[in-house]
Amino acid sequence: MNNRIVVITGANSGIGKAAAKQFAKEGHTVIMACRNIEVSRKTQEEIVTSTNNTQVDLMKLDVSSFESMYQFADEFMSKYEKLDILIHNAAYFNHGAKHTLSTDGIELTFATNVVGPYLLTNLLLDHLKKSDDARILHAGSNIIKHFFDPKREIDFDNLTGEYKSSEKFTVYKMYCQSKMALVMLTFKMAEEYESEGIKVNALQINGAKMSKETLQKVTLGYRMVASIQNLFFRQPSYMANNYYELCTSDRFKDKTGKLFNDKLDVMTPALAESQGFLEEIKQVTGTNKYPAYAQKKVVREKVWELCKELTESNSNNHNIL
Numbered sequence: 001m002n003n004r005i006v007v008i009t010g011a012n013s014g015i016g017k018a019a020a021k022q023f024a025k026e027g028h029t030v031i032m033a034c035r036n037i038e039v040s041r042k043t044q045e046e047i048v049t050s051t052n053n054t055q056v057d058l059m060k061l062d063v064s065s066f067e068s069m070y071q072f073a074d075e076f077m078s079k080y081e082k083l084d085i086l087i088h089n090a091a092y093f094n095h096g097a098k099h100t101l102s103t104d105g106i107e108l109t110f111a112t113n114v115v116g117p118y119l120l121t122n123l124l125l126d127h128l129k130k131s132d133d134a135r136i137l138h139a140g141s142n143i144i145k146h147f148f149d150p151k152r153e154i155d156f157d158n159l160t161g162e163y164k165s166s167e168k169f170t171v172y173k174m175y176c177q178s179k180m181a182l183v184m185l186t187f188k189m190a191e192e193y194e195s196e197g198i199k200v201n202a203l204q205i206n207g208a209k210m211s212k213e214t215l216q217k218v219t220l221g222y223r224m225v226a227s228i229q230n231l232f233f234r235q236p237s238y239m240a241n242n243y244y245e246l247c248t249s250d251r252f253k254d255k256t257g258k259l260f261n262d263k264l265d266v267m268t269p270a271l272a273e274s275q276g277f278l279e280e281i282k283q284v285t286g287t288n289k290y291p292a293y294a295q296k297k298v299v300r301e302k303v304w305e306l307c308k309e310l311t312e313s314n315s316n317n318h319n320i321l
């Protein structure tokens with residue numbers, strides 16, 4: 001199993017970098033899919049030197065841009081004959097930033113964290129099918145716990161174009177919604193690709209120390225909060241090891257459509273009806289339950305259809321798909 005071909009998005013820092021290092025150390029072929037080649041080149045060289053593995057490739061990818069994903073997929077498929085492991089690790093969470101649209105007119109958090117993984121997976125599907133044990137992993141977040149509040153929902157009216165809601169826009173809220181949508185996408189993709197033998201799971205990340213560079217991307221207020229959180233968070237290598245286990249261990253070979261916690265236990269949905277105050281506290285502070293909202297089939301289908309619609313309307317401009 002030590003010769004898998006692995007694509008990791010956002011592999012130049014944090015958990016993605018630590019994961020790239022671990023896969024390389026174990027002898028796998030690693031493709032670091034990063035948007036800033038200049039910055040990422042240093043990380044690539046560092047990984048090659050420290051692991052003695054020269055099979056660490058660096059390829060340009062901006063997961064918020066359709067054009068970039070098409071170019072990446074095209075280049076990847078001409079260079080490699082299959083894909084065994086695809087880790088959607090990159091995410092946008094510049095807390096405090098103002099409402100921004102991607103080059104394709106999609107709110108940037110949703111474009112990067114949801115539509116990106118959807119389209120990239122689709123573009124690489126034929127190569128995943130060629131693997132004897134293809135595994136896809138989504139980087140989820142503890143932030144979806146906000147959905148234990150039954151009033152929370154994904155605001156589908158404000159995912160594209162100008163922001164129209166009377167509520168103030170915050171990246172924090174969008175990040176929360178995008179990570180919930182990503183869990184729903186995980187469940188739907190697992191169903192869709194089951195017959196192809198492709199497994200799709202998500203890991204609910206409950207904290208990993210953030211780098212200085214990452215902290216610089218958020219506003220001062222969030223930076224202060226994150227700096228305090230950093231005192232309690234584990235090193236990125238802990239979660240990177242979870243990526244590694246989920247994508248390579250025989251223990252998870254047949255698992256698909258699951259959300260795992262930081263201890264790699266399968267999480268289960270909370271009941272939709274309130275179970276009383278104590279039970280609710282247990283859910284919010286615990287790591288075994290995810291909000292019942294994630295089980296809503298209608299919303300899940302809506303997320304899937306929206307991703308399909310947004311990416312299909314652009315596919316005519318490109319030469320693959």
Ligand SMILES: NC(=O)c1ccc[n+]([C@@H]2O[C@H](COP(=O)([O-])OP(=O)(O)OC[C@H]3O[C@@H](n4cnc5c(N)ncnc54)[C@H](OP(=O)(O)O)[C@@H]3O)[C@@H](O)[C@H]2O)c1
Nearest residue numbers: 010013014015062063064089090091139141205207208214
């Ligand atoms: N750290 C935590 O406490 C925590 C908690 C919950 C969930 N997570 C999740 O864990 C994953 C890794 O986060 P991290 O903590 O390791 O943060 P990080 O160090 O900031 O890593 C994020 C990576 O994503 C890349 N990225 C962002 N937008 C991109 C785009 N459009 N195209 C390509 N790459 C892009 C960044 O590249 P640049 O360097 O070019 O910006 C960076 O390499 C994320 O999915 C995050 O949501 C983390």
